[in-house]
Amino acid sequence: MKINDIEIKWLGHDGFMIKNSRVIYIDPYNIKEGLEPADLILLTHSHYDHCSVDDLKKVVKEGTRIVMTADCQSKITRFDIPIKMEIIEPGQEMTFGDVRISATPAYNIDKHFHTKEEGWVGYLIKMEGVLIYHAGDTDIIPEMQKLTGHKQEGKEFIALLPVGGRFTMSVEEAVEAAKLIKPDLAIPMHWGSIIGSEEDAKEFVELCREQGINAKVLEKE
Numbered sequence: 001m002k003i004n005d006i007e008i009k010w011l012g013h014d015g016f017m018i019k020n021s022r023v024i025y026i027d028p029y030n031i032k033e034g035l036e037p038a039d040l041i042l043l044t045h046s047h048y049d050h051c052s053v054d055d056l057k058k059v060v061k062e063g064t065r066i067v068m069t070a071d072c073q074s075k076i077t078r079f080d081i082p083i084k085m086e087i088i089e090p091g092q093e094m095t096f097g098d099v100r101i102s103a104t105p106a107y108n109i110d111k112h113f114h115t116k117e118e119g120w121v122g123y124l125i126k127m128e129g130v131l132i133y134h135a136g137d138t139d140i141i142p143e144m145q146k147l148t149g150h151k152q153e154g155k156e157f158i159a160l161l162p163v164g165g166r167f168t169m170s171v172e173e174a175v176e177a178a179k180l181i182k183p184d185l186a187i188p189m190h191w192g193s194i195i196g197s198e199e200d201a202k203e204f205v206e207l208c209r210e211q212g213i214n215a216k217v218l219e220k221e
Contacts, residue, residue: 001218003156003185004129005071010218011035013049013193016044016134016160017221022099022131026134028055030193032221035062038108040096043068043076044106045120051075067094067101090121099165100126104137105123105143113167114138131155137190140177147181159183163204164196171200175207178215186215 001008003182007019014027025049038059043051043066051072056067057079060066065084066076076085086094089107103121108114114137122136133147147159161177162168168190169177177187186208188201200219206217 001186001216003158006127006130008132008158008187008218009221010187011218012191013053014134014137014162014170015045015193016129016189017134018125018193022097024099024125025059026123028052028059031055033046033058033211035059037189038064040064040099041066042101042123042125042134043072044122044134045114045118046070046071046075047137048113049121050137053078069118071118071120077205085191088121089119102126104136104147105141106132106138107141108137108168108215109139109141109165112138126155128156132158132160132178133181134160134189135177137162139169140180144177144180156185157183159185159203160189161185162190162196164190166195171204173209173211174204175211178208179211182213184214186213187218188215192220 009017011031014024015028018024023036026039026042029049029052067086088103092103106122107116123134125132133178137177161174163174188204191201205215
């Protein structure tokens, strides 16, 4: 799908490609061959379905920048071609030309899979006219309340929210998160692979629309 001049593609599970003047990937996992090489890759944490070296090899090129949490570093040092690594923590910002990246906290409240102490992240990606929030593997957390002000920046605000349950938010919890942060468009993720079904994604969209929130299921690229 395209929003303004920015292309957003869902690659399955939590993986996305975002393209304006740069090609950006987030958490590519089980992606197909032949995708465009990455200028920038964002990794939310080191779990195998988010920091997949085999999938990263499909899109890295010489000079690709990989922004990641510290626990990903030991995996990312294995590439044969020269890349640039950047370590990020919750609350930190980085700028890459016309793209600004902010790391947001991502953690479980009542589960042990993603603890707050790990320092794992989601991302706010700020571009010309568009703001994209990739929540990472998270529950509804208090820090999400800070996201509601971003609509006032005059940008189209897109939220990519996990709906698969067990490791992250359930469908109902993801709808509550969407109500809290008030995006212009909510897109379900973390379904169709390890956990979460197409029915979950469709139910999320339906429940969002009942609450007056625009939502859409993206086809896997």
